[in-house]
Amino acid sequence: MTTSAAAPKVCLQCNRELRADEPHVAVQDGLFCQGCAGQLQAELARLEASQSEGVNYPLSAFGGVLGGVVGALVWWGFTVTTQISFGLVAVVIGYAVGHGVLRVGGYRRALGLQGLSATIAALSFGVASFLVNRSFYNMAAVEQGFEALPLVVPLPLVVEVLKMGASPMDLIFLGIVLYEAWRIPAPLRLT
Ligand SMILES: [Zn+2]
Structure with a gap:
């Protein structure tokens, strides 16, 4: 399947349609708007840090x-x-x-x-x-x-x-x- 260049860009997280010139973060399955990308990034960073918590x-x-x-x-x-x-x-x-x-x-x-x-x-x-x-x-x-x-x-x-x-x-x-x-x-x- 090929995606035409004119297909609307929809954020995978909030399902919002992005403006053609709106900055976004592309991933394998689609894209995220800047706001959602930032939130996910922060969540991943928190998860990453939590791996080292409570070491015995x-x-x-x-x-x-x-x-x-x-x-x-x-x-x-x-x-x-x-x-x-x-x-x-x-x-x-x-x-x-x-x-x-x-x-x-x-x-x-x-x-x-x-x-x-x-x-x-x-x-x-x-x-x-x-x-x-x-x-x-x-x-x-x-x-x-x-x-x-x-x-x-x-x-x-x-x-x-x-x-x-x-x-x-x-x-x-x-x-x-x-x-x-x-x-x-x-x-x-x-x-
Ligand atoms: Zn979004």
Whole structure:
């Protein structure tokens, strides 16, 4: 269907017919008069701001940690059962942390929640990397008759274990994890 240039311009909101030269805001389905466009714009701005109201940081943090635990267990479980160090599975951590922060926190969206989410995701990625590397070390150690590492080791040893399986690809996976965790609780742009 084509609309002829002579068709009357009617505001989608107030149904008022606009004068031919009257300023208006065109949208996909038609147009708004200036007054209605301004009101809608203000309403959208109010909705946008309300996304960040009533943020409960402790509850959101709890949700994020919960997601981090789930994500780390998925990655760890995957690598231990398949014996394949498939780092791409680690991106599930970013997704789980982001959604934990968003859902458990009552669907609030704010910049502060994005920072919280990314921080928890980075820590979860570190813990999960340790668990995965430790498992692979222990598999090799037991095979060769060395002593296996316990679950809790001194910090310098944690660093050594993290360095064991490190590759440039890990930085890419960490980047994806942080991106997902950062993106998910971001306020939706309405205006
Ligand atoms: Zn109008």
